[in-house]
Amino acid sequence: MPGRWADLAEQSIVHALVAALVVEALLRVWRIESPRDRLILRLMALLQPLLVTPVLVFLPWRSEDEFHDSWTLFSGRHWEELRLLGVSLFDLFVLAMASIGLLLFLLDLWPLLRGRRRARGAPELPTAAQEAEVAELARGLGLHPAPPLRLLPLDAPALFCAGIRRPTILVSHGALALLDGAERRAALAHELAHLAGRDPLVSWLLMGVRALLFFNPVAQVLARAMARESERRADDSGSSVSGDRLALASALLRLHRASGGGPRPPLPFGASLEEPLRRARSRDVELRCRRLLDGPAPARSPVAGLRVALVALAVPILLVFVT
Amino acid sequence: MSAQAPAAPAWRPSDLWRTFAGLIVVLGTAAMLLAGLDSVPSWVAGEPRDLRRVKDVEEAERRLKVRLFLPGYFPETIEWPPHSVRVMQGRTGGAALAFDGRTGGHYMLLVQAARTTEVPSRLLPPATVLDESPVWLRGQRVTLRRIVGPDGNVWRELAWTEKERGLVLRSRGTVDEMLKMARTAREEP
Structure with missing residues (x-):
C-alpha cells in the first residue's frame, strides 16, 4: 500500500505537469483572452491531480507491467531504469519537484499566517457619502444588499475585501488619502467585483487545494495563476461598473508604489527571496495596468462551454496513458 | 443592472x-x-523501447507470464545469477539471460521465445556465421553453429525447440557442455 501512495504523489506531479502544459498550449492556440475563460480552463488543469489522478492510480490494470510497457505514452517506471549515483533519475526528479512544491506552498502560507496575527485596530464606520458610493457600485455588480464598508485606522495604504459569510470591504485611511475620487471609485468597484465573484471563498478553497497538494509544484503555480486571473476578472468587471479603466490602472500603480511593492511579513527563508518576489509582484501590476490601458475587456468566447467540456473529457483520457 | x-x-x-x-x-x-x-x-x-532490462529471472517470468527454461546442468565455470536479464513484451516476445564466466567476461547467452517457436531476433546480438552442422538433441535434429559475436570472439550457438518454444544457447564453452545444458533445460518450477 505505501507503494500506491508513492505512485499517487509521483503521478500527481506528472499529471499536473501534463495537464497544465496542455491547458496552457490550448489557451494560446485558442487565443483565449477572457480572464473568466482562462480561469475555468486552468481550474480544469488543477482538478486533474486532485480528482482524476487518485482514481487512475487505484485502477488495478493501470499498474500492470504490460500496460506500462505496451500501452502508456509515458511511464515514470521506464525512467527509473536510468540511475545517477545509484538513485533513479525519476525519483530524483520527483524529490526535486516535491521540494519546490513545498517551498512554493510555504512562501504563500507563511505571510498569510503572519498577516492574520497582525493587529489592524478596530474598523471605523464610513461616512454616508462613502456608503452611498459603495451601494451604487454594488448595485451595478448585482450585489444585493451592498456589503458593508469599514475604514481601517492605518496610515499604510490598504484596500481589500474579506469574509466569506459576511463579506466586507476594508479601506485604510492611508489608501483614502492616497487616491483621488475616480481612483477610489475604481478600486472600490474592483473589490466589489471580487465579492460578486465570491473570490474570498474561492481563494480559501484554492488554499485548501494547495494544502492537499503541498508537494505538487505545478498545482501551486496553477493556483497562483488562477489568483492572478481572478484579479484580471475583477479588473474587468469592476471597471465596467466604474466606467474608468484608466483610473483603476492609476489606483493600482499608486497603491503598489506606496506599499513599496507590497508589504509582506519577512520570510523565514532569508531576505534573498524578497527582491525576486517584489519584482514578480511589480511585473504583475505592470501587466495588469497594460491590460487596462490597452482597451476594453475581452469578450468571452462563444464556444467557451464547449471548450471546457472538451478539456474535461480529453485531458483525463490522455492521463490514463501517462503513468 | x-x-x-x-x-x-x-x-x-x-x-x-x-x-x-x-x-x-x-x-x-x-x-x-x-x-x-x-x-x-x-x-x-x-535498446529498443519494448525491450526492458529487469531485475531477475522471477521478474522476467512475471512480466512474460510464462516459466523460463533453465538448464538443470549448470557448469561451475559459469556465474549464477545471470548478470543481465532482458525482456521483450508481446506475443512474439521472450527473454535473454546473459551469464558471465567465473574467471570474468561474457560466457553464455540463453535466449528464449515466450510463446512461439521463433526466437525474437532483437534479443540476439548480431553475429557472423562461420559454419554450421546438424546435431541430435533428445531425438530432435538441431543446428549447431560457430559464430563470431559482436565482441569479436568465436562462440558456439545451438538453436532448438522445447514445448513449442524456440531457444538459442550461445556459449564460449565446449560442445559437450552446451549439449548437456540443452538436454537438461526445463521450465523452472
Whole structure:
C-alpha cells in the first residue's frame, strides 16, 4: 500500500505537469483572452491531480507491467531504469519537484499566517457619502444588499475585501488619502467585483487545494495563476461598473508604489527571496495596468462551454496513458 | 443592472473549426512529446523501447507470464545469477539471460521465445556465421553453429525447440557442455 501512495504523489506531479502544459498550449492556440475563460480552463488543469489522478492510480490494470510497457505514452517506471549515483533519475526528479512544491506552498502560507496575527485596530464606520458610493457600485455588480464598508485606522495604504459569510470591504485611511475620487471609485468597484465573484471563498478553497497538494509544484503555480486571473476578472468587471479603466490602472500603480511593492511579513527563508518576489509582484501590476490601458475587456468566447467540456473529457483520457 | 464582462458574441463555424483543430494539434503534440520522452531511457541504454532490462529471472517470468527454461546442468565455470536479464513484451516476445564466466567476461547467452517457436531476433546480438552442422538433441535434429559475436570472439550457438518454444544457447564453452545444458533445460518450477 505505501507503494500506491508513492505512485499517487509521483503521478500527481506528472499529471499536473501534463495537464497544465496542455491547458496552457490550448489557451494560446485558442487565443483565449477572457480572464473568466482562462480561469475555468486552468481550474480544469488543477482538478486533474486532485480528482482524476487518485482514481487512475487505484485502477488495478493501470499498474500492470504490460500496460506500462505496451500501452502508456509515458511511464515514470521506464525512467527509473536510468540511475545517477545509484538513485533513479525519476525519483530524483520527483524529490526535486516535491521540494519546490513545498517551498512554493510555504512562501504563500507563511505571510498569510503572519498577516492574520497582525493587529489592524478596530474598523471605523464610513461616512454616508462613502456608503452611498459603495451601494451604487454594488448595485451595478448585482450585489444585493451592498456589503458593508469599514475604514481601517492605518496610515499604510490598504484596500481589500474579506469574509466569506459576511463579506466586507476594508479601506485604510492611508489608501483614502492616497487616491483621488475616480481612483477610489475604481478600486472600490474592483473589490466589489471580487465579492460578486465570491473570490474570498474561492481563494480559501484554492488554499485548501494547495494544502492537499503541498508537494505538487505545478498545482501551486496553477493556483497562483488562477489568483492572478481572478484579479484580471475583477479588473474587468469592476471597471465596467466604474466606467474608468484608466483610473483603476492609476489606483493600482499608486497603491503598489506606496506599499513599496507590497508589504509582506519577512520570510523565514532569508531576505534573498524578497527582491525576486517584489519584482514578480511589480511585473504583475505592470501587466495588469497594460491590460487596462490597452482597451476594453475581452469578450468571452462563444464556444467557451464547449471548450471546457472538451478539456474535461480529453485531458483525463490522455492521463490514463501517462503513468 | 449587472455590469459584468462583455457578453459572448454568437458563434461562427470557424470557432468550432479552431476549437477542434486546436485540440487535436495540442493533444497530438503532447502525445508525441510524451512518447519521445518515454523512449529516452531505452535510447540511452541503446535498446529498443519494448525491450526492458529487469531485475531477475522471477521478474522476467512475471512480466512474460510464462516459466523460463533453465538448464538443470549448470557448469561451475559459469556465474549464477545471470548478470543481465532482458525482456521483450508481446506475443512474439521472450527473454535473454546473459551469464558471465567465473574467471570474468561474457560466457553464455540463453535466449528464449515466450510463446512461439521463433526466437525474437532483437534479443540476439548480431553475429557472423562461420559454419554450421546438424546435431541430435533428445531425438530432435538441431543446428549447431560457430559464430563470431559482436565482441569479436568465436562462440558456439545451438538453436532448438522445447514445448513449442524456440531457444538459442550461445556459449564460449565446449560442445559437450552446451549439449548437456540443452538436454537438461526445463521450465523452472
